[in-house]
Amino acid sequence: MLEIQRVRNNTAKVTERILARGLSQANEIITEIIRLDDKRKEVLTELEALRAENNRVAKTVGTLIAQGKKEEAEAAKTQTSEQKAKIKELEEALETIQNDAYSQMVLLPNAPHDSVPEGKTPEDNSIVYENDKKVSFDFTPLPHWELAVKHDIIDWELGVKITGAGFPVYKGKGAILQRALIQFFLNEAGKAGYMEIQPPIFINKQSGFGTGQLPDKDGQMYYINEDDFYLIPTAEVPITNIYREVIIEKSALPIKNCGYTPCFRREAGSYGSHVRGLNRLHQFDKVEVVQITLPEKSYEVLEEMCAHVMGLLEQLELPFRKLLLCTGDMGFTSAKTYDMEVWSGAQGKWLEVSSVSNFETFQANRLKCRFRDEDKKTQLVHTLNGSALALPRIVAALIENNQQADGSILIPKVLQAYTGFDKIG
C-alpha cells in the first residue's frame, strides 16, 4: 500500500507513474483517495475536539462530588451523556470514511521507479543481460517430463495418485538432486551474508495482509479452514512478517535473511501446455532471499541481489538472461523488478526461475516496519526479495540442457559435491 502522505504530496508524479502501468482509472482513484482523506481529517478534528471537551467535563465530576456540589456534578454527567451520542455518530462516520479510503487505497499498485521502462506486455521488457551458454544438440533433445520418466527420477502419476495434478513425486537421484540444489543455494546465500531462517509454512491472516497477498490473492493460497491459516505461496511471507510492527535500529540495517521452504499455490485457472511437467506446480521448493534496507540504499541492494542470483546460475552453467520488467508487466506491489530466465533446451523457450524486486515502502507501510533515523524519528524501511532460486524450472533446465546423446544427464561440477554423483543414467 502506498503511503497517503506520498500520494498527497506528489500527486502528479504518482499518478503519472501508475498510469504508466496501464491502470487507466489511476486519476479517478487518486482524486477520490485525497477527497476521502480530506474528509477524514475534517471529521477527525471535530471528533477529537468533542472528545477533549468530554474528557474535560468528566474530570470535573469527581472534584465536584468531593466538594459536595451535587447539582453541578449531575449537570456535568448529563452534559457528557448527551455528547456521547454525537461522539458515537462521528466515530461511525469516521470509520465509514476510513474503510472507503482503505478500499480505494488497496486498488493502487506501487508506483514504478523512474528507471523502469514503459510498456504494456512481456514483449516490452528489456533484456539487460544474456550469457552465451545456450547449447545446440546434434540429436533431438527430450523435454524434462520425458527425461524424468525415462530415468525414473520424477513420478507424475504417483503424485496424482497421492494428491493430485501439480504434486509430483521426486525419486532417487531426482530427490537427491533437489536436496543438493537446496543445500547449494542456502550455502551460497550464507556466504553472501544472509542469515538462514526456518519459518512456519502456515501463516495467519495478518501475515497475509502484511506482505500483500491478502486481500487480492485470497483464492491463490491454500486455506486451512479449521484453524484459519493459509499455506505460504513463498517464504517471503513468513520471513518478511518477522519484521511486522517492528522498529529497527538504523545500525542493524541492512537485514539479510534467507530461507528454504516448500511453496504452495493453487494456480486456479492455469491449464494447457505451459503447465506441463515442472513448469507450473501446486507445491514446489524455493530458497528465498529477503533484505530490509535504508531507503537510500535499496536500489544498490537490488543490483546486489541480482548479482547473487546470477552468480548461482553462472555456477550451475545454465544459459540464462536477465530482464528488466516494464511498467505493464510488473507485479502489483513492486517498484522495480528483474526476472531471471533460463533457457529450456528441449522446450525451446525461456523459463522464469527468479524474480528480484524492490518494493520500496509499499510492503513496509502495511507491515509497519520502520527504522529510527538520526533525529530519532521513525521512517518506513524498504523491503526487497528475490528467489535464489526456485527449484522446479532449474531442475527442468538442468536435465534438459545437460542431456547427452546416450540419454544420460550430466550434473554440473559445482553440484557434484552435494549430490555425490556426476550423472544420471
Place this chain on the structure above:
RNA sequence: GGAAGGAUGGGUGAGAGGCUGAAACCAACAGUUUGCUAAACUGUCAUAGGGGAAACCCUAUCGCGGGUUCGAAUCCCGCUUCUUCCGCCA
C-alpha cells in the same frame, strides 16, 4: 483435550474506578563534575493520528475486540497468548 494463574513502556515491576500515559528500579542516551579505563549528580528516554510557522496543544493506545460508567490499566463478556499441573504424543 481438562484445570488453575498470568499478559502494564527496551527490561524488572507497582497501580485494584477519577489526582496514572502510567510509580520505582535497571538498561540506554546527553550533560556536569571528579579524574587512571570508572563513580557521583542532573536531564532525556513509547507509538500512531490531528492542529500549529514554531514553542506546544489535542486524541487514541496498559495482549486483542466488545460492554458497563459522567469517568476504565482497574469492573463484566468473548478471543489470543504465556506459565504450571494432569492427559496424549513425534
